[in-house]
Amino acid sequence: MSEKDQRARDLRMYFTGFAAAVTLTALSFLTAILQPFGPVGLFATLGVLAIAQVIVHFRFFLHIDLSRQKREDLQLILFTVLIIAIMVAGTVWVLGSLMTRMM
């Protein structure tokens, strides 16, 4: 592959990511402004769109993929996500429960 092709391929990665990110962001804002689904539906839609956009950013801007060379980086991300899930879910659960008992 020539140098020029390689450069075009690298740039295409960023532009693809940018287009996907803009689309997902626009969908999030439209859902929040128009509110077609009610409160629970809004939170669910925003959650799904946010996770999709986080994956797009990791894939196209930070170049994390499933290849063997990126395995350690992916494991680091997934372990961090596990730690975060335990700490955040634990905090929200414990303090949320405390709040309802104090009401």
Place this chain on the structure above:
Amino acid sequence: MTASSSCSSSHPGLNLGAAHGQAHEDAEPVMFGFWIFLMSDLVTFAMFFAVYATSLQATAGGPGNADIVDVTSIALQTGALLVSSLLFGIATVAMKHGSAARTVILWLLASLALGLCFLGLELRDFIVAAEKGAVPMRSGYLSAFWALVGLHGLHVAVGSVMICVLCAQIAIFGFASDVKTRLLRLGLYWHFLDIIWIGIFSIVFLPGLLT
């Protein structure tokens, strides 16, 4: 593409490739180390999000989320950060493929300009909020709000300073191998701040529009 160059894609962010010699060899360990820092920073942000989520009701009769969200400003801030990230990506691609130092610096300054637009809009929102009495001392909720959004803004401010520093280093030292890997690490940092911002607009700002 040869087998060796496909194996050379070995760390997060843009990979320089074997043609960059020393800089490419140095990149893998320092990029992995920086990646560990970013992931620990992600844990810090996650705890600020958790505190925010648990303080949603703690408004003590003061302004809540819906009172301080300016959706136009948030949309502009989101756009500024996204375009800034794209421009930074273009700057690193230009460096990888041998563009002149001047070209790379111009892309970086364009990226910096949008980062500063973001900070300006955020600062304006903070001032408007403070004028409405939504200061951090008002309630637990507002403390959590200012801490979370402010922490992200502080990161963007630090990143902006670092872009200036890197531009100066490129101008003075040219593309020395450690300057190249520093620019790659700053790229990771800049793209990473976008990911935090997705969480902020999805969890903090957009739910505030709920009627």
